[in-house]
Amino acid sequence: MIGGFQNIPKIPELKKRILFTLMMLAVYRLGCHIPTPGIDGTALAAFFNAQQGTLFGLFDMFSGGALSQMSVMALGIMPYISASIIIELLSVVIPYLEKLKKEGEQGRKKIVQYTRYGTIVLSVIQGFGIAVGLERMSSPGGAMVVPAGGWGFRLLAVVTLTAGTAFLMWLGEQITERGIGNGISLIIFAGIVAGLPVAVVNTFRLMGTGEIAPFFMVLLLAFMIVVIGVIVFVERGQRRIPVQYAKRVVGRRMYGGQSTHLPLKINTAGVIPPIFASSIIMFPATIANFLNVEKIPWLQAVVNTLSPGHIVYTLIYVAFIFFFCYFYTAVHFNPVDVADNMKRYGGFIPGIRPGKNTAEYIDRVLTRITFAGAIYVSLICILPEILIYRLNVPFYFGGTALLIVVGVAMDTTNQIESHMLTRHYEGFMKKGFGRTR
Template sequence: MALSGVENLARLPELKKKLLWTFVLLAVYRLGIHIPVPGVDSSALADFFANAQNTLFGLFDMFSGGGLKNLSIFALGIMPYISASIILQLLTVVSPELKRMQKEEGEAGRKKITQYTRYGTVLITIVQGFGIAVGLEGMTSPSGSPVVMHAGWSFKLMTILTLTTGTVFLMWLGEQLTEKGIGNGISLIIFAGIVAGLPSAIFNTFRLMTVGEISLFLLLIIMAVMVATLAFIVFMERGQRRIPIHYAKRQMGRKMFGGQTTHLPLRINTAGVIPPIFASSILMFPATVANFSSVEWLQSISQMLTPTSVLYNVLYVAIIIFFCYFYTAIIFDPKGISENIQKQGGFIPGIRPGAKTREYIDRVLARITLWGSLYVAAICVLPMLLIAQLNVPFYFGGTALLIVVGVAMDFMGQVESHLISRQYEGLMGKGAKVKGRQ
């Protein structure tokens, strides 16, 4: 009988232990979100963030799980680590030394790159911590109250030290989640931060319905659109273009090897959630700067690039498509794949090995990336359209939806793989015992 369902956890103590570690470490993260940095007026900061949802502050606050709005010790979240990882990936393309380290040195090279990523995370956190400290000293709430009670270098150094320590601890927490829990720790931390705001969003929606600002019919439409969008995301994230690969038969001694047929899976959304994150950061930058400036032309640009405007959404779609192609070109190497296929004696039916294979894979990938980028852009623009046309408070943005669904699918897939592997181990164990008795 296949092992499935919650009732089988008692039969799998190892899986139960991993799940327990996952929930405990995530609980530690959520607990740290509520520990504030000293010297900040929390009420004045909350008033400031009430008017900063469509800026970079609102975007970073989403990824930090509300930590930036509270200015907690985890205010920067895991974004510095993600930024350092992306920078290292970009440098790997242009730096022969990093490329050689990644390809030729194997596990040792990957450990070095991971170490460089950690150093980069600390450096980025120090810079961002200093910027936040300086920015906080110049912030005032809409009522005119200063956000920082006692400005000066003592506050700056305390903020830098606190935020850097919090981010390093969060990075360590993510690595522990990956090692002792289930799934990718960094992704789970972002997932937990986004989902943590869901109960308050649901409560706020029902409150608006009770006071008559949202009708029951409109609420049902929103729920139907949400369910359809989630189903569409799951369908597209599982979508693949499978290129068939044949391996010729080879004789070694008296035995014949090869003759197998497999496939090369190309995902529709190869770039993941990186393109919408980059696009949002670029387009929200003018609104963020406008919060600290009274320059007239900057204010006018900020007003033109509101998330519900046509110009914003057109630029948003264009930048997402560009970064989908750009990031796919960085993380996917058709030349290396074609060389590996040729070395292993494989070929794509009807395509010559070598340069022709690389061109074919590149051409197929370009076509798939077009549809993948349009899908990502549609998911990211949909919440904007709902806000503009239906005048409803839509909690999840497109980027958040992609992250939540993707991480949930990965988490459930790893749980299922663990269940299946344990089942086969049990069956092999039984077979070994029977053979021993015979």
């Protein structure tokens, strides 16, 4: 692997792409520290310290701390992700969008354009909601987060936050085109790992004070390595369905006759299920922060039940993950279309009749491996709860953040390795790091 990294400077284009990506990510991190005008930073920090375990804490993690500082990039890239998911879901029910998806590059450009428009619309709506919410927020000491509110502040906040998200969207597209890896994913990756140094420093501080035993820390590190290895193994795992293409003669040339396979990922939905599940289950706790629930005993009991660490919270969280795993897989992967395409080009699964029977067989296999994928995602996502609330480990580990970090790291490493292999350099692993099983 060390030799593979040593070969990177020998490829000028790859070196240029990596440096460009690092420079753009540095610009993003710099923008996360530019505050939105009209906000009391001290009162805002005190407010967010009391918001752990709510939607604010979740979105702040994805924005790299920009939300808790209310910087110009406070909305992060989440409006773009939401717009992308909405467009993808609408393509199932709107024939025009479904037709665009099948038109190749021109259709893809149209969909990207609609996604950009949707991002701006969502940014304006969310920015206005945040501006109004900020005017009503106060620190535990009673200091107002927005000393001088009104429509002037609201319009300024909407324009600032929308511009920040639009710039991030442009930044991600530039990284994808001129850098290495997926730009949007790398921006989320950078936002998550930005908090890693602070977590490491706090952990060593706790070891110095004796709150964490060194032997226990060694066991925790070993456990982390094992879990990361499991994530890499499962994310690269596939269920390969054998496909045979019949021979056909076109003019004087013969086509087909080869054997291939249809790869089905174990975790087809990726990190979408835990993100959606976290957003929904944290919603009651978020609303409770704006209400005086202490005076309503039954409402206080509901909030406590739906708080991290409670068994009911865990069960509902896992149930949502299972639901969104199946839902997103059904939207993202259509067995009928796959079966029709195979039949059109003379492909068939040995022992299965083409057409409807093939679609049913693929759907049956996909349903089984999605169940295994949902179990895997659920186990990874409840790790923080087990470590923090059951074992009293003061270190955030696992969950959606770990899935995103490992997944983006693997995807970026694969792209770097592809550049090296196309120029006859050895990759990071002699047997190919990115090969699937």
